[in-house]
Amino acid sequence: MHRAPEEWPPEGLEEVAQSLEFLWIPHALTAGPAMNIPIEPTIYPLPALRFLALSDWKECRPTALVTGGPAWDAVQDRLRLPVVWRGEPQRATLDHWQALLDGVQGEVVYAVGGGLATDAAKFLAARCHLPLVCIPTALSVDAFLTGASGVREGGCVRYIETQPPDLLLVDLDVIAAAPPSLRAAGICDVLSIATALWDWRFAEEQGQNPPEMAYVEWVAEVARGILRGALDCAEAAGAGDPEGLRALLRCLALEVLLCNLVGHSRPEEGSEHYFAYAVENEVGPGRTHAELVGPGILLMARAQGQETAALERALRACHIPLDTIPQEVVNRTLKRLPEYAAHHRLPYSIAHTPGVAAALGGNESTRR
Numbered sequence: 174m175h176r177a178p179e180e181w182p183p184e185g186l187e188e189v190a191q192s193l194e195f196l197w198i199p200h201a202l203t204a205g206p207a208m209n210i211p212i213e214p215t216i217y218p219l220p221a222l223r224f225l226a227l228s229d230w231k232e233c234r235p236t237a238l239v240t241g242g243p244a245w246d247a248v249q250d251r252l253r254l255p256v257v258w259r260g261e262p263q264r265a266t267l268d269h270w271q272a273l274l275d276g277v278q279g280e281v282v283y284a285v286g287g288g289l290a291t292d293a294a295k296f297l298a299a300r301c302h303l304p305l306v307c308i309p310t311a312l313s314v315d316a317f318l319t320g321a322s323g324v325r326e327g328g329c330v331r332y333i334e335t336q337p338p339d340l341l342l343v344d345l346d347v348i349a350a351a352p353p354s355l356r357a358a359g360i361c362d363v364l365s366i367a368t369a370l371w372d373w374r375f376a377e378e379q380g381q382n383p384p385e386m387a388y389v390e391w392v393a394e395v396a397r398g399i400l401r402g403a404l405d406c407a408e409a410a411g412a413g414d415p416e417g418l419r420a421l422l423r424c425l426a427l428e429v430l431l432c433n434l435v436g437h438s439r440p441e442e443g444s445e446h447y448f449a450y451a452v453e454n455e456v457g458p459g460r461t462h463a464e465l466v467g468p469g470i471l472l473m474a475r476a477q478g479q480e481t482a483a484l485e486r487a488l489r490a491c492h493i494p495l496d497t498i499p500q501e502v503v504n505r506t507l508k509r510l511p512e513y514a515a516h517h518r519l520p521y522s523i524a525h526t527p528g529v530a531a532a533l534g535g536n537e538s539t540r541r
């Protein structure tokens with residue numbers, strides 16, 4: 174059935190005001206507290222989420238488009254945007270984003286693509302006080318759902334507060350048509366719960382959690398439920414099945430919401446991400462998040478003494494490349510990991526312990 178394209182914003186001032194109300198929430202928050210009044214950190218909401226065919230969407234506002242070549246190629250025939258400015262971020266560094274900022278024009282920012290475009294667009298929208306719409310071309314990361322952007326700095330990743338997208342538009346046909354290794358690669362940010370929870374509890378037992386990151390069993394229990402959801406949907410999501418992709422997006426959204434509510438990422442981020450940040454220095458830029466985190470999950474789970482068969486099955490079902498990091502680079506990274514984790518003051522985990530490489534026999538493959 175063909176539906177008329179949806180006008181956005183709809184006509185009529187009152188309607189516009191009502192429909193845009195949610196768009197302004199993050200910007201209202203940027204006003205900031207009165208001087209000297211301590212306030213709790215902002216708890217960000219999830220973006221409004223719509224499943225639709227992109228050809229049914231019509232944007233009327235002059236648009237600043239943030240995208241990358243292949244991602245834009247994948248949607249440009251379906252998507253009508255009145256683009257008045259276009260930026261193609263090449264790197265996740267503040268300098269680079271700052272340079273893009275000078276040229277931005279338009280009344281709304283659209284991010285079309287994966288994690289890099291999304292993180293840069295969140296930065297640009299936040300700095301320009303503009304609403305942000307994200308159109309993922311693959312479920313490759315959880316960045317479409319969070320209010321922070323990851324920047325590379327001094328050999329590690331630092332998350333800066335930017336803003337969550339106001340609206341997430343998901344065309345499941347577009348996602349299904351993405352390259353298989355990207356299509357459902359965001360599953361790594363849910364499967365990482367397996368290793369992150371172990372680390373979080375370990376840190377508690379070692380007396381290493383600051384009070385604001387104290388281990389809470391019911392939060393861990395909720396996270397375990399989300400992990401089960403990801404293990405259950407991995408095969409369908411990896412195959413591009415619409416229900417599988419929807420289920421994976423739900424898992425990602427719940428994982429982000431849980432971290433937003435508890436105020437830190439310990440339920441989802443631990444030694445597997447630290448391995449990814451450390452190994453990225455060795456292999457250089459250009460690898461996907463999943464290509465680094467996926468092997469990290471298996472290595473750290475093994476070091477923690479966890480059973481890895483189900484995790485590996487799920488990673489392989491989602492076509493995560495597990496064998497692309499040269500073996501000697503893996504070994505070198507593992508040896509340096511405790512020093513790296515301490516140097517970058519990462520929350521305590523098995524990666525901080527000298528035994529992490531030894532636990533893996535010093536010559537550990539990401540596959541068995």
Ligand SMILES: [Zn+2]
Pocket residue numbers: 361362446462466
């Ligand atoms: Zn991640």
